[in-house]
Amino acid sequence: MTVIKGTYIEVDPAVELFIQEAGDGDPIVFIPGFTFTTEVFQEQLRHFSKTHRTIVVDPRSHGKSTMTLHGNDYVTHGTDLAKVLEALDVRNATLVGWSFGCLTVWEYIRQFGTDHIKSLVLVDMPPKSLSLQQDQDWVEGPLDDLAGAYNAYLRNPQGQREFISAYAKGVMVQRELTEEELNWIVEQSMQTPYYIAANLFASGLFSDYREEAKLASESVPTLTIVAEHWAETATSYLQKLAPKTAVQVLGGHFMFWEHSQRFNELVEEFLST
Structure with missing residues (x-):
């Protein structure tokens, strides 16, 4: 039976991040995406803790971590992340970022380099979200659509619920969600x-981590797992920007939840090479 330990780490005065940890061995650290929590990685926590020291982080203002008006950006x-790794004495970790969690990983690399990273798994996030060449580059979406989402939905709680609900049904998961599943994702x-x-x-949208993505792929083994709906564009883009990155294609944006067994197999295969 997996024994999961929950703890809090202070990263700024009066700002604590919630951490879940289980298992022993080489460390693997999971960072969730935009507004999501440690709960989304529970299948990975159970699976990888059998062979690895497995750590999952609630970023600041996510989940059980402190809600704060300060530092809600990916530079912070x-x-x-660096403070968490130092507090837990984590060295030579595999960092797994999902969605905007990849921005956290790339920002860590921008500030601290790759000396203490063993490998990277980057899940379904372009290193630059916006581009004037959106018909050629791998981007989050058309500029007007993203601006519209920002202005229409992220102005009140109801809008945020509607935004995440639509995103969950349209992009994150390929099958039809039950009402209970959808409510859990939105929550x-x-x-x-x-x-x-x-x-x-x-x-997130105004970030540009192309240089860090290229550097990382040249410095440490890197796997990028992309969703099926933009796999051709993403693969072509990565072959030009970071050709040493291994690329796998699986499911929708939330593939590690919907297709957890296959996702875990892909990561295991990557870690064993």
């Missing part, structure tokens, strides 16, 4: 207040 999140996001979600959304 990268610094927070994970709603632990982050809408006004903080808006800050994170803007910070």
Whole structure:
């Protein structure tokens, strides 16, 4: 039976991050995406803790971590990650970022390099969200659509619920969700207040980590797992930007939840090479 330990780490005065940890061995650290929590990685926590020291992080203003008006951007999140790894005495870890969690990983690399990273798994996130060449580059979506989402949805709690609900049904999961599943997904996001979600959304969309993505792929073994709906564009883009990155294709944006067994197999295969 997996014994999961929950703890809090102070990363700034009066700002604590909630951490879950289980298992022994080489460390693997999971960082969730925009407004999501440690709960989304429970299948990975159970699976990988059989062979690895497995750590899952609630970023600041996510889940059980402190809700704060300060530092709700991915520059701060990268610094927070470094403080967590130092506090837990984690060295030579595999970092697994999902969605905007990849931005946290790349920001960590921008600030601290790759010396203490063993390998990277980057789940379904372009290193630059917006581009004027959106017909050629791998981007989050058309600029007007993303601006519309920001202005229409992230202005109040109802809008945030509607945004995450539509995203869950249209992009995250390929099958039809039950009402209970959809409510659970929305509840994970709603632990982050809408006004903080808006800050994170803007910070993520205006980030540019192309140099870090290229550097990382040349410095440490890197696996990128992309969703099927943009696999051709993403694969072509990564072959040009970071050709040493291994690329796998699986499911929708939430593939590690919907297709957890296959996702875990892909990561295991990557770690064993």
